[in-house]
Amino acid sequence: MAHEKYGSLIQTLHEYMEACNHCYDACLKETDIDMMRDCIRLDRECADMCGFLEQALVRDTPFAAPLAKACAEICETCGNECKKHDHEHCQKCAQACFDCAEACKKLAA
Template identity: 40%
Template sequence: MSSTAEMLTTHLNNAGVDTSLLAATIEALNDCASTCTTCADACLSEDSVADLRACIRSDQDCADICTATARVLARFTGDNAVVVKQQLTTCITACSSCAEECEAHADHHEHCRVCAEACRRCEKACAELLGALP
């Protein structure tokens, strides 16, 4: 059991959300955030950095949104269900957009392929959690 899952099981008020699904989503968010941050940095080291500006911006936006979403979910007590749903929706949009941008460069840049895959996993995890919320 991950530390995230273990911590969530100790929480007295989980608002009826499946703890393992919540933990998996938080972990996917944190993984996506770090992957996007690393992809942006890798893009900056490419010779064609000017061609990767949109990718870098998308990576940075996605990383920030994923980080914020993970933090909101980690303190989900049920009192902020509207905010949680909107944040998850925003994160799904950011992950989808970043994945599309990275997929456009994946044939030439391995880091973009890896990032696109992380974004798609995160997008899916957020959608699954959103669908499971009361």
């Protein structure tokens, strides 16, 4: 079953998808939204990709490696943007991003 095969990765993707969507939602409410444009955009890209990969792993996709490789790249880019901002949701999201990128890289290898 997928859970045994992928260990904690499915949970990691899920938590990260939540962190990203929460950061997206919070950025859209920030006073300094002018500074948050890239963060909003990248949060959506990441949340969508992580949700996609999570579903794919759960149905035991034959394409775990190429999808995880793309996901790792997206997570890293998003993490690098999020860590520039002091908002708590951005800092939390950045950490989740880098954890998720690590886990995806391992799977892709």
